Amino acid sequence: MGYQKDVKSLMEKEINKNLENNQSFIVNDKHIFFRKIYNILFKTSIILFSIISIIPLFLILFYVLQKGITAIDWDFFVKLPKPVGVEGGGISNAIIGTFLIILMSSLMSVPLGVGTGIFLSEYQNSKLAYVVRLFVEVLQGVPSIVMGIIAYLWVVRPMGIFSGFSGAIALGMMMLPVIIKNTEETLKLIPHSLKEASMSLGVPYYKTILKVVLPSSISGIVTGVLIGIARIAGETAPLLFTAFGNPFMNLNIFKPMNSLSLLIFNYATSPYQDWHRIAWGASLFLIVFVLFTNLVANGVAKKWKVEF
Amino acid sequence: MESRVLEIKDFSMYYGDTKAVDNISMDVYKNKVTAIMGPSGCGKTTLLRSINRMHELVADTRTTGEIRLYDTEIHSISPIVLRRKIGMVFQRPNPFPTMSIYDNVIAGYKLNGIRLKRADRDIIVEDSLKKAALWEEVKDKLHRKGTFLSGGQQQRLCVARALAMKPEILLLDEPTSALDPKATTKIESLIEELKIYVTMVLVTHNMSQAARVSDYTAFLFLGELVEYGQTQKMFTTPEDKRTEEYLTGKFG
Ligand SMILES: Nc1ncnc2c1ncn2[C@@H]1O[C@H](COP(=O)(O)OP(=O)(O)OP(=O)(O)O)[C@@H](O)[C@H]1O
Ligand SMILES: [Mg+2]
Numbered sequence: 254m255g256y257q258k259d260v261k262s263l264m265e266k267e268i269n270k271n272l273e274n275n276q277s278f279i280v281n282d283k284h285i286f287f288r289k290i291y292n293i294l295f296k297t298s299i300i301l302f303s304i305i306s307i308i309p310l311f312l313i314l315f316y317v318l319q320k321g322i323t324a325i326d327w328d329f330f331v332k333l334p335k336p337v338g339v340e341g342g343g344i345s346n347a348i349i350g351t352f353l354i355i356l357m358s359s360l361m362s363v364p365l366g367v368g369t370g371i372f373l374s375e376y377q378n379s380k381l382a383y384v385v386r387l388f389v390e391v392l393q394g395v396p397s398i399v400m401g402i403i404a405y406l407w408v409v410r411p412m413g414i415f416s417g418f419s420g421a422i423a424l425g426m427m428m429l430p431v432i433i434k435n436t437e438e439t440l441k442l443i444p445h446s447l448k449e450a451s452m453s454l455g456v457p458y459y460k461t462i463l464k465v466v467l468p469s470s471i472s473g474i475v476t477g478v479l480i481g482i483a484r485i486a487g488e489t490a491p492l493l494f495t496a497f498g499n500p501f502m503n504l505n506i507f508k509p510m511n512s513l514s515l516l517i518f519n520y521a522t523s524p525y526q527d528w529h530r531i532a533w534g535a536s537l538f539l540i541v542f543v544l545f546t547n548l549v550a551n552g553v554a555k556k557w558k559v560e561f
Numbered sequence: 562m563e564s565r566v567l568e569i570k571d572f573s574m575y576y577g578d579t580k581a582v583d584n585i586s587m588d589v590y591k592n593k594v595t596a597i598m599g600p601s602g603c604g605k606t607t608l609l610r611s612i613n614r615m616h617e618l619v620a621d622t623r624t625t626g627e628i629r630l631y632d633t634e635i636h637s638i639s640p641i642v643l644r645r646k647i648g649m650v651f652q653r654p655n656p657f658p659t660m661s662i663y664d665n666v667i668a669g670y671k672l673n674g675i676r677l678k679r680a681d682r683d684i685i686v687e688d689s690l691k692k693a694a695l696w697e698e699v700k701d702k703l704h705r706k707g708t709f710l711s712g713g714q715q716q717r718l719c720v721a722r723a724l725a726m727k728p729e730i731l732l733l734d735e736p737t738s739a740l741d742p743k744a745t746t747k748i749e750s751l752i753e754e755l756k757i758y759v760t761m762v763l764v765t766h767n768m769s770q771a772a773r774v775s776d777y778t779a780f781l782f783l784g785e786l787v788e789y790g791q792t793q794k795m796f797t798t799p800e801d802k803r804t805e806e807y808l809t810g811k812f813g
Contacts, residue, residue, distance in 0.1 A: 444655070446651060446653055446655040447655055447657065447658070448618075449615065449618065449649075449651065449655070450651070450655040450656075450657065450719070450722075451657075451668075451672060452615065452618060452644065453613065453615060453644055453648065453649040453651075453723075454644065454645070454648070454668060454669035454672060454673070454722070454723075454726060455640075455641045455642065455643070455644035455645035455669065455673060455726070456641075456669070456672040456673055457641055460672055460673070460674070461672070464672050465657060465659075465672065468659045469657075469658055469659055559658045559659055560658060560708050561658050561708070
């Protein structure tokens, strides 16, 4: 066929050109020498850069560990905060509060986010998908303090009370884009042939998505949720006017609730030496939690990965 | 005479404005292998996928004409019901990666939420794997993942998965094109053996494969059915000049 001839002659031209270039390259020893030098220089500098960028993290970890480790003992986890001046006590209310708020945020944002992610990957080219993707992008860029204010205006004010619930809404909105994007990206990697296999057995579309596509991408989705959790675990600003904080143990989600980040904020800005120590302890706990969540996320991504 | 399972009548299929299958009429006979042959892009896959309405997964497609399974027009019933009667094996083996070999075979029931007794399930799995000539190789590792198998074994697993639904027709779209020669031979002899259970429509690029395994051959060219008839006759005394040219390797 005509076009095949054209392609052939084009390819020949290309090959000839390359040959000519190569020849002028090969004869020149100096060239090779400098190329090697550049290679080594480039490699050393990128290694150097990556070491420089992890130094701050190490310093922070080391500092927080040094400051916080003395505050941590058994009581730290199981006791309630003591009034100023009284020795001992713990931060159990803040730990429980943080976990409750994370749980509520996840319950809200996981179904919404996974559903939206499915939509975006299934209807990649629809107008609505384009709009949704744009909004998700913007949502990701909204400052966390704004999320807090919004939750205050829309939830705290109408309900007339600060609450863990309103805090969870603010944090859920921050988790949402992470989960949506992760789900979408994961689902896009699922080969089309898998869906076809299911549909060709007479399995309806929705069952194909729920029973074939989702289970095959579970590792990516769970990883996304964990990364989302790691992202919100230490957020303070969205909780300032929502969960508000609470010196007592509170399990009622419609009442003010303490969280690790709020406790750190309140204690670190107080004038008391003792409270500073507890704030460092809580920081250490929070950092370890985030680190651990990330490690689990990596583990899940590897271990549960489905081979096609 | 042969009894007819499928009747394709004046059937055309469009992707948007492009006609990929052009006014095709042909019959498919019971317990026979019908090969669809032709150069790349002539509409073989499109025609095959129209038979179990898998083309509907592609947006903006349109068909005219009729396809009848026995006496039912396939567009008059739900695609879900239709696809349980007309199974499909794809170009690349595609077992469900999250499922064991056992669950892959029974997947059509499981995913559809059809409940079966344990004993019935066992029977279907064993029976289907035996028909797909895979039983001996996997009977000791039914609960391992299907994706651990070799490419050829995976393809036979996919055949077993389709057979488990007890289909009237099995559609095969170049089922050996991703396999090595040895695995290909296995699939080919499998197709021969399966004839007693199921009617098959086989798309193939490979002329000698069509000659080896099929009873009837359809030759498609640019979306049109150029020639259709008994394989033996078509390969020895083709009626159309284009068929002859294709068979002698002048194009394609
Ligand atoms: N999803 C699609 N959207 C638009 N056009 C398509 C689509 N799939 C196939 N076509 C077109 O329809 C025509 C027939 O394609 P088809 O895949 O049926 O050919 P084929 O005979 O199976 O080819 P091959 O031997 O390469 O598999 C081709 O011209 C192709 O470009
Ligand atoms: Mg094809």
